[in-house]
Ligand SMILES: O=C(O)CCC(=O)C(=O)O
């Protein structure tokens with residue numbers, strides 16, 4: 034099962050392009066538009082070194098153009114061919130007259146970039162497989178024109194190449210961060226298998242179609258429902274019990290210090306869950322559906338995207354730095370800012386209950402998400 038599979042990869046989502054309006058080449062960013070940079074990208078356990086060109090740079094987030102060969106296909110997998118990447122890749126002209134190459138745009142964490150060439154980095158190429166460099170002006174125009182309407186996500190890793198086998202990945206935001214505790218979201222790739230995701234999606238759909246009572250707490254508008262697992266069929270309920278156990282096991286085995294810090298003990302397998310009412314749930318977002326900024330008010334939240342990335346557009350979870358607003362001030366949030374995390378199916382997204390976050394509106398398709406916020410308690414507590 035997913036939790037027993039070695040977790041050898043990780044992903045980070047990018048921010049919204051509109052949240053990236055720092056002037057190109059702004060003094061707080063080391064990168065200038067047009068600079069060639071390198072980074073590693075990760076998806077489903079595969080690490081790729083990538084040569085990329087800066088389109089817009091900012092202190093925290095940078096928009097990159099990458100060779101289309103590292104694009105993510107509509108299935109959410111690496112695109113094996115340009116064909117598979119169609120819809121997300123763009124033709125642009127190259128510095129050398131008369132040539133063009135296909136690129137994909139991504140938002141990345143600026144900390145993920147370096148000028149140091151990475152071994153085997155994927156290069157920009159023309160359709161005839163010749164090496165070529167995109168022309169900066171053409172990229173900037175393309176990004177603001179065709180690509181700029183929506184952002185694309187790069188799964189990046191800003192650890193050293195040698196550390197690529199880490200079991201989890203951390204997305205940080207805000208000036209200061211501390212693993213899970215402050216401005217930090219943890220991602221566990223492949224936490225659920227594809228089959229497990231399907232079980233929950235199908236049970237959620239059956240429940241939605243049969244008119245089960247569903248909560249719309251925090252929902253932006255019609256089109257979103259939270260379907261409590263306790264109203265789903267038995268298979269989904271049993272699976273959820275095993276997911277709960279899997280999570281405790283992984284936390285205890287891989288994050289003992291974190292457990293001590295947040296639950297007051299290193300051994301948590303025997304502790305009991307106290308969930309937010311109506312959770313665990315399968316959230317179901319149809320077109321127009323999303324969740325307004327909120328906090329989950331429990332110690333710990335686990336969200337797992339159940340749908341494949343290609344099943345919907347829009348969507349993903351946006352996070353805002355902590356400590357800027359009081360607990361009831363969500364309406365003051367600049368919704369254009371924030372860091373978007375939009376990992377692939379089955380990745381567990383873990384964060385603490387005081388992080389403000391929102392479910393970004395789905396613009397096509399249907400997005401399903403497993404969601405549970407909880408405290409842990411034990412009878413032998415003082
Ligand atoms: O849709 C999302 O990504 C966020 C879900 C969420 O925040 C919740 O269910 O409380």
Ligand SMILES: [Fe+2]
Nearest residue numbers: 327328329390
């Ligand atoms: Fe939430």
